[in-house]
Amino acid sequence: MVTPKLPPRLNLADTPTPILKLERLSARFGIEFHVKRDDLTGLLESGNKVRKLEFLVGEALEQGADTLITCGTLQSNCCRAVSAVAARLGLKAVLAVKGEKPAVYDGNLLLDKLLGAQVVYCSEAEFAQIDQVLSRLSAEVRGRGGRPYVIPESGATEVGALGYVACAQELAEQIRHGAPAFDTVMITDFSGGSQAGLLMGKQLSGLAAEIVGIPIADPAARVRDYITATIRSAAARFDLAVEPPKTVHLVDGYQGLGRGQIRDEELATIVTLAREEGIVLDPVYTGKAFLGLLDRLRRDPKQFGNRVCFIHTGGVFSLFPFRERLSRLLDGTAEQSP
Ligand SMILES: Cc1ncc(COP(=O)(O)O)c(C=O)c1O
Structure with missing residues (x-):
């Protein structure tokens, strides 16, 4: 190919x-x-997310991004994979997750936090408008002088x-x-x-x-x-x-x-x-x-x-x-x- x-x-x-x-x-x-x-x-x-991220993050770096933004459920595999890749490559990760902040972190969310991702909790209603949330988070990253790259849910x-x-x-x-x-x-x-x-x-x-x-x-x-x-x-x-x-x-x-x-x-x-x-x-x-x-x-x-x-x-x-x-x-x- x-x-x-x-x-x-x-x-x-x-x-x-x-x-x-x-x-x-x-x-x-x-x-x-x-x-x-x-x-x-x-x-x-x-x-499967690592295989997708080989190309998605390849494109992100080509565009000069320093922050990966993605979204998913509290236990999203995609969010955790993005957090892991960001930490590995020295990038930042911002995650929009559906649900409330739990008292105790568990599973993938625990790993997201461990890996240093910024986690933004979204209500059902906010998550239903996820494109707007992702645009707002991108604008915030730009406002801090960063360069965002958005990965839609599941790297789809x-x-x-x-x-x-x-x-x-x-x-x-x-x-x-x-x-x-x-x-x-x-x-x-x-x-x-x-x-x-x-x-x-x-x-x-x-x-x-x-x-x-x-x-x-x-x-x-x-x-x-x-x-x-x-x-x-x-x-x-x-x-x-x-x-x-x-x-x-x-x-x-x-x-x-x-x-x-x-x-x-x-x-x-x-x-x-x-x-x-x-x-x-x-x-x-x-x-x-x-x-x-x-x-x-x-x-x-x-x-x-x-x-x-x-x-x-x-x-x-x-x-x-x-x-x-x-x-x-x-x-x-x-x-x-x-
Ligand atoms: C463990 C696992 N298997 C399969 C899938 C499905 O992948 P796709 O969205 O490419 O159909 C996902 C995606 O969320 C996943 O996390």
Whole structure:
């Protein structure tokens, strides 16, 4: 992918990330079931965000920015990843988070504070007008003589998606060097930006696998529209020879109660994978998506082909604020099987 229009890419992620076979789940479903450990991209286990930030912060530095501004929930992985990258590179981070200041910091918010980010707490109503909040924070940074760069929630821009173009190219390279030729690569969707990147990277690298997303919050139609729009804008802006696929494959129906609301069956899925394979998912994103994947495989083990790879996009720190519910689940239920 050599094109002069791409923003400069920083080297932030520990890549290539390993691909591991899930032995017990493979045996259970009679398929080869793998996980690509993008939760191990480094910079405080910042998951899929580090790949996006390689390009987003590359662009920020190119524009002379010294302050990264972003937004999200109190337990936002994106906010924590931006805080970690800012601290690593000697930049400032300003975070607009939805919710009230808690008496005790926990999970990602604890790390944001530890990493020195300025945290601005927003009410539901303020967060509903987040663009105005981000403009106000940018103006405040400029007023102090700083140079802001705004990263929207989840790093969801065509620049952020380039991180997952690179991931698809990395996967194609790993397959050329002996990793299984996957029939399907699955990823968790919030915005759909990571899946958009994978779909572009598939076209650019000749990766044969179907790319399938599992939306965990928004309706499938909204995620699909975002993916299509992101691919179109990336193609136009960066001169990439890519186009939206005729079908964007999504596994729908596993949004549960929405983004912040976690059900016991989603927590139970995390317990299952931890105990059976020693891999820890997060409650808000990957736990929900994995529940969906297991549910589909239970109905028809071969529906995604014989070789399936789930990309683990990280998020482990948001487990800790669920400590009370998890403790009840762990004490009350010795063996969980989804
Ligand atoms: C752990 C984790 N997985 C998946 C996603 C979804 O990424 P995207 O917005 O690119 O669909 C996020 C984003 O918020 C995340 O934090």
